Amino acid sequence: MEQAVLDWVARDPVGYDYLKDFHRRGGAVCFADEAGLVLYDKTIDIAYVGGTVPWRELDILGKAMLTLTDSPALAEALLAAGRYKERMDCRQAFYLKKEPPAVTLRPGVTMRPLTMEDMDFVLENYHNPGAYESHIRGRIAEGMVAGEVDGQLAGFAGVHQEGALGMLEVVPAFRRRGLAEALEAAVIGRVLDQGGFPYCHVRLGNTASESLQEKLGLVFDEKRTLVWLE
Structure with a gap:
């Protein structure tokens, strides 16, 4: 795995593990410095962004079908510039236990x-x-x-x-x-x-999904709000 990804994730090993997972699945590094990281998977046309990046210089942030950022300010800038039209703000929840949730199936x-x-x-x-x-x-x-x-x-x-x-x-x-x-x-x-x-993104206000994640033992990231752009 590229050192730039490992160095960035080391800042918050749990909260940023989704970036490492995305890189493992095919998200290539297309920008990295002390302030930010951009990964892009051309096969699925999705970009993940961590931190602050010089978005005006990065054409991929607008060309990618979907972009996920942990910076609401970056999301607002990309929307204002017309690079994306819609946003979905969400909370991240992650499962930290080694064994899956124990669920008893109901009859039938x-x-x-x-x-x-x-x-x-x-x-x-x-x-x-x-x-x-x-x-x-x-x-x-x-x-x-x-x-x-x-x-x-x-x-x-x-x-x-x-x-x-x-x-x-x-x-x-x-x-x-x-x-x-x-x-x-x-x-x-x-x-x-x-x-x-195991991690998921729950749209802000989706209380039913929030309750389900908590019931299954997932923990919500209280440090950041993630924004999907389309």
């Missing part, structure tokens, strides 16, 4: 790997701009989890292409049966088995 609820045969179900029920087949194929190939109730597919979860926990959906008819908790716990277990860092 089972977990299994999601497969390509489940594609139509995912496309129909995934309420996100990433709900297109080529993207979902990649997520299933990396490893998603399916939840069933009495043998009927009822929900799923996985890891976003940049590495964050998510893609969590439960069909309305099967909610309030502990499926969301069980699905995320299973995904956390997969990430830990692969030597990864």
